[in-house]
Amino acid sequence: MSNAKSYVETTGNAKVTANALNQARALALPTRDEMLKRAPSVQRFWDSNRFLLERAWQEWDEQNEHLAEWVSENLISEPLRNAVTLAWEDPAKEQAVANLWEEVLPGVHQAQLFDVEKLHLLRAYLDGVANAGIPLRPPYGIALNRNGGMLDARSEGYLAAPRFQEFYNLIMDKYMRPIARMLFPEVMGFDTQTFGFSIQYQEGMDTSLRPHTDASAATMNINLNVPGETFKGSEVDFFNQETGKVTRTVFEPGVAMLHRGSVPHAAQPITGGSRTNIVLWLYGDNMQIPRGAAPTSKAKAIARWAVPNTLKDELAPF
Secondary structure, three states: OOOOOEEEEEEOOEEEEEEHHHHHHOOOOOOHHHHHOOOHHHHHHHHHOHHHHHHHHHHHHHHOHHHHOOOOHHHEOHHHHHHHHHHHHOHHHOHHHHOOOEEEEOOEEEEEOEOOOOHHHHHHHHHHHHOOOOOOOOOHHHOOOOOOEEOOOOOOOOOOOHHHHHHHHHHHHHHHHHHHHHHOHHHOOOOOEEEEEEEEEEOOOOOOEEEEOOOOOEEEEEEOOOOOOOEEEOOEEEEOOOOOOEEEEOOOOOEEEEEEOOOOEEEOOEEEEEEEEEEEEEEOHHHOOOOOOOOOOOOOHHHHOOOOOOOOOOOOOO
16 A cells, blocks of 8 residues: 555545545646636635645655755845844844835835855745646736645645745744734734735736735745746836825845835836746735824834744635
């Protein structure tokens, strides 16, 4: 008998036992047209296969330990990692974290999140994910980006690999939330829930994203292109609603843009190469977000550097 773990699915009175990874790879995906139309059969596909897909990703992670072992906090840029670790030990020292974030325009900050010398390790893992043959739901909200995937457990068809989920929650809880609270005080109370997806822009495929705001309190957009992996076009435009000014940005490998979800932005068409990103959102229970109201007072540092004890809900923006 194979040493591979088994998956047991009950359909009526019949029990089917099979290797979860192989069974997931054999699934017939809904068509792109069905997914674009949000056909009821698409939701049924993800719902009925959720447990199978989670088991398949667990098996894949175990079989690809050589990739998964590198997906850890060591990927974080050392200056940021050290400053954040110090702030968790003593929130009064959070200014060292703030000093690493440059405000490129009102409500938009950037910093080196990932170590550029190690970024290829994360990309190797994600390339392995893309070639795993396990169904991964693409983001519906951006015209069904072909090479993207859902990252949060509240999303059907998400990347359920345990090692990645540990890494994803570390980024959200230890880094993004307290930093967003520090830079944008009004997000306090609107940051208990998380959401994330990956996207890839390619010439001739998914090339751009029209101007929009996010259904988030705060958004972090991280460039995963490795050094030397160049692309043309695909600049990110941010719109200042007060002045009407447009600021066009190109961020470097491993750099994160952290901004209020209410800041309008767009991705210009890509004209060469490809650009790979992870996008992370924070918002409140029942998808509540701050709506222009400034906080009456800024929370104390010790309150910012804490993980909410609120339970995760099952609501996802898309």
